[in-house]
Amino acid sequence: MPTSRILVLGPAWVGDMILAQSLFKTLKTNRPDCTIDVAAPAWTLPLLERMPEVSEKIALPFKHGELAFLKRVQFGKTLKNKGYTQAIILTNSFKSALLPWAAGIQKRTSFLGEMRFGLINDIRPLDKSKLKQTVERFVFLGLDKHQNLPENLPNPQLISSKNNALALLNKFGITEPNAQILGLCPGAEYGEAKRWPAAYYAEVAREALDRGWQVWLFGSEKDMLVTHEINQLIQNRCINLAGKTKLGEAIDLMSLCDSVISNDSGLMHIAAALNKRLIAIYGSSDPTHTPPMNSKAVIEYLGLACSPCFKRECPLKGQNENLRCLKQIEPSHIIKALNFKH
Numbered sequence: 001m002p003t004s005r006i007l008v009l010g011p012a013w014v015g016d017m018i019l020a021q022s023l024f025k026t027l028k029t030n031r032p033d034c035t036i037d038v039a040a041p042a043w044t045l046p047l048l049e050r051m052p053e054v055s056e057k058i059a060l061p062f063k064h065g066e067l068a069f070l071k072r073v074q075f076g077k078t079l080k081n082k083g084y085t086q087a088i089i090l091t092n093s094f095k096s097a098l099l100p101w102a103a104g105i106q107k108r109t110s111f112l113g114e115m116r117f118g119l120i121n122d123i124r125p126l127d128k129s130k131l132k133q134t135v136e137r138f139v140f141l142g143l144d145k146h147q148n149l150p151e152n153l154p155n156p157q158l159i160s161s162k163n164n165a166l167a168l169l170n171k172f173g174i175t176e177p178n179a180q181i182l183g184l185c186p187g188a189e190y191g192e193a194k195r196w197p198a199a200y201y202a203e204v205a206r207e208a209l210d211r212g213w214q215v216w217l218f219g220s221e222k223d224m225l226v227t228h229e230i231n232q233l234i235q236n237r238c239i240n241l242a243g244k245t246k247l248g249e250a251i252d253l254m255s256l257c258d259s260v261i262s263n264d265s266g267l268m269h270i271a272a273a274l275n276k277r278l279i280a281i282y283g284s285s286d287p288t289h290t291p292p293m294n295s296k297a298v299i300e301y302l303g304l305a306c307s308p309c310f311k312r313e314c315p316l317k318g319q320n321e322n323l324r325c326l327k328q329i330e331p332s333h334i335i336k337a338l339n340f341k342h
Helices: 014-030 042-048 069-077 094-102 134-141 162-171 198-210 221-233 247-254 266-273 331-338
Strands: 005-009 035-041 054-060 086-089 107-111 122-124 181-185 214-217 259-263 277-281 297-300
Touching (some): 005 014, 005 094, 014 042, 014 266, 035 042, 042 247, 069 094, 094 107, 162 247, 181 198, 181 266, 198 221, 247 266, 277 331
Parallel strands (some): 005 035, 035 054, 086 107, 181 259, 259 277, 277 297
8 A cells, every 4th residue: 555645736838737747757766656637737647648657637617717616626535545645736726726625635734825824834935046946846746855955857758659659640641760859949939939930940950951850840830831831931842740740749850850940838748758858948038947858858948138037928028138148149150059960
């Protein structure tokens, strides 16, 4: 019998869910016999399927941002007989703490967040000067109260399936590649202030193609416009997978890539968790807060006086000012960092 059964209330963002795997690994290291279940929005479950530390994956039936007080209480009550000894809530909202409280879980661990006295009964102090990274905050919640943060946090490591990837290539009518593959992830759901220009991606893609590489474009349906634009700029020489794959399928296909270039996005964290050679491009966000957890990753960030602003759109609208944090990262610099000799 496991000594403890833990329910983790997971984040909604893909990147944050990847980082949460460091918490799961830490829990398994410190409590080898524990069982970890994760409740999170349904779209994150394909990520959890690739994390061997997680036992049960519970899809939350609530709309994004919806309080749904009574629904959350009722849903929590359905978990009362699961035998959970602890809940760890990774988000700071009032609504996220309702479910484990309604489930009657005796120990409910989190930061205080939105005035959650009573809902959280194991309140941990959030010292942002000491816990600068999202992953550090997640792991900290999994430690005993007087335990120090480990010096080296475990990196996320997603499981992928080469057989699934090859079956997908066959489904899409793509010949199994005999060349090296460069994956490009030009989207970022948060906004344009995270997106390196499409023309810059096209220039890097052209260089790779001219050197005999294949270039695959990754993204969701929301990224189809930018991937189409990139492909048009280089006469449709890339394989455009944007909008064609589910999240789990994108993971398997990305596992075949030799190198990946990405904006700060969920796909960036997926590439890092697949241990890819990765060039991560940061604009309005802060690489010290959510860096890719991969020793092979190269972070490209200018750190201008206006950075990081954390805006969805650049607040500097002048022609020479707009998106300088991204536009001044030249394609030639990324090509050099890519180092095609490898």
